[in-house]
Amino acid sequence: MQITNRSNRILQPTKPWFVYLSLFIALLLDYVPAGDLSSVLPDWVALTLAFWCIREPLYISMGMGFILGLLVDVGSGGPLAQHALAYVVLAFMANSLARRIMWFPALLQALHVLPMLLIAQALMVGVRMLTGEGFPGWQYFLSSATGVALWLPLTYLLLLPQFQPVDRDENRPI
Amino acid sequence: MPSADFQTHPTFKRGVLPHVRLLIYVTICVAMLAVDRNFHYLESLRTYLVTITYPLRASAAEPVKLVGSAAKYFSELADSQFKQADFERLQIENAQRLLRFEHLEQENGYLRKLLGMRKRVQTHSVAAEVLYSAPDPYSRKVILDQGKQEGVEPGLAVVDAEGLIGQITRVYPIQSEVTLITDRNQSVPVQVERNGQLGVMSGTGQGGLELRFVLADADIKAGDRLVTSGLDGKFAPGLPVAKIESIERDTSAFARIVCKPLGGVEQSTRVLVLSRAELPPPPPKPETGEPPPPPPLAAKRDPGDGG
Numbered sequence: 372m373q374i375t376n377r378s379n380r381i382l383q384p385t386k387p388w389f390v391y392l393s394l395f396i397a398l399l400l401d402y403v404p405a406g407d408l409s410s411v412l413p414d415w416v417a418l419t420l421a422f423w424c425i426r427e428p429l430y431i432s433m434g435m436g437f438i439l440g441l442l443v444d445v446g447s448g449g450p451l452a453q454h455a456l457a458y459v460v461l462a463f464m465a466n467s468l469a470r471r472i473m474w475f476p477a478l479l480q481a482l483h484v485l486p487m488l489l490i491a492q493a494l495m496v497g498v499r500m501l502t503g504e505g506f507p508g509w510q511y512f513l514s515s516a517t518g519v520a521l522w523l524p525l526t527y528l529l530l531l532p533q534f535q536p537v538d539r540d541e542n543r544p545i
Numbered sequence: 546m547p548s549a550d551f552q553t554h555p556t557f558k559r560g561v562l563p564h565v566r567l568l569i570y571v572t573i574c575v576a577m578l579a580v581d582r583n584f585h586y587l588e589s590l591r592t593y594l595v596t597i598t599y600p601l602r603a604s605a606a607e608p609v610k611l612v613g614s615a616a617k618y619f620s621e622l623a624d625s626q627f628k629q630a631d632f633e634r635l636q637i638e639n640a641q642r643l644l645r646f647e648h649l650e651q652e653n654g655y656l657r658k659l660l661g662m663r664k665r666v667q668t669h670s671v672a673a674e675v676l677y678s679a680p681d682p683y684s685r686k687v688i689l690d691q692g693k694q695e696g697v698e699p700g701l702a703v704v705d706a707e708g709l710i711g712q713i714t715r716v717y718p719i720q721s722e723v724t725l726i727t728d729r730n731q732s733v734p735v736q737v738e739r740n741g742q743l744g745v746m747s748g749t750g751q752g753g754l755e756l757r758f759v760l761a762d763a764d765i766k767a768g769d770r771l772v773t774s775g776l777d778g779k780f781a782p783g784l785p786v787a788k789i790e791s792i793e794r795d796t797s798a799f800a801r802i803v804c805k806p807l808g809g810v811e812q813s814t815r816v817l818v819l820s821r822a823e824l825p826p827p828p829p830k831p832e833t834g835e836p837p838p839p840p841p842l843a844a845k846r847d848p849g850d851g852g
């Protein structure tokens with residue numbers, strides 16, 4: 372496993388417990404009641420899910436998206452399966468584009484992720500408009516932009532355990 | 546040649562194709578959305594999920610509450626002296642009103658006894674605190690810290706010190722969800738306090754209120770107070786709800802009436818959940834030689850007609 376497919380650096384294999392822990396923390400962050408800021412803050416679960424769907428398409432896919440979506444729906448108080456639908460589609464897109472995206476540097480990866488997040492949000496707007504709710508305003512889509520802006524730091528944060536050397540050197544801890 | 550030789554080696558098996566899995570999941574999601582909207586089969590699943598995620602959500606809300614209460618502490622410190630003066634003045638005013646109220650209550654009880662009406666049942670109430678507002682951007686809902694265990698039920702009215710702010714729509718074991726009166730899908734049957742004109746008030750979804758389906762020539766003016774009419778049998782009659790801000794009478798049959806909530810909708814943190822108002826008893830059968838009691842509104846208008 373490398374940082375991107377062009378990189379020469381070989382990373383340690385992904386640790387499953389770290390993947391689940393990061394998704395759990397993302398869910399916790401989604402549950403934080405942000406009030407008026409909620410349209411600006413990124414959808415942490417969608418972002419982390421997209422990340423792992425791209426890095427580990429064989430392990431993290433639509434099933435995880437479905438379960439996480441239901442849990443987010445419960446916290447938001449909206450109709451059940453609204454986020455689940457969006458995350459399933461998001462996971463499918465990230466899974467199927469994973470092989471391609473891994474050839475790009477992180478900034479170009481972010482450009483691939485942006486339309487995925489927007490499509491997931493548009494799906495949710497569509498679901499709500501079908502059930503008779505009004506359009507929430509364009510600032511609703513801002514959270515995708517802030518999420519994508521965090522793609523680079525998120526990549527390094529989530530790959531941090533894999534940057535550890537195999538043989539630990541006391542003189543060089545990292 | 547036997548076909549078994551061409552079977553895929555287990556190493557290369559990939560299970561169900563991704564497109565098929567996507568189709569299956571999307572179908573499940575759409576079915577759940579439809580069922581959740583039209584029927585209530587999924588409420589038990591929701592209650593289950595809400596209960597198991599409660600520790601998660603509570604711990605996620607804690608830091609926000611801490612920041613909020615710290616900010617509130619400092620702003621209130623400066624504010625409290627002004628408020629105290631206000632409260633002292635209010636108390637004196639209220640004491641007089643209270644005296645008059647007690648007098649009226651006695652008189653009312655006496656009159657009711659005379660009419661042979663059953664005494665109105667005192668409504669029971671539960672004090673609750675608003676934990677946070679639901680993050681769903683399409684609706685106006687808040688979460689309270691009291692649930693089924695304290696006797697909260699769906700449909701009950703939620704008030705603060707100034708007036709009605711919403712209605713309980715979902716009840717979980719230790720929490721409940723309030724749909725605020727400013728939500729698009731929330732309606733409250735109201736009447737004008739001044740003359741008893743009935744109407745239905747709905748939220749606009751943008752923080753405002755509208756009185757709908759009132760004829761353009763109805764006797765309503767800006768500044769009128771609206772109270773609950775109690776016609777739905779859910780809200781106690783007479784709870785203050787809103788004040789009329791502006792009325793537009795154009796060519797259409799109905800007036801466009803914009804109202805402002807009296808209670809601190811979307812601001813109050815301490816609220817009361819009022820239990821169901823008892824329906825007024827059915828009018829007694831007219832007995833021989835005794836006329837039925839006149840309806841109260843007719844009695845109110847009589848002196849004006851006579852003069």
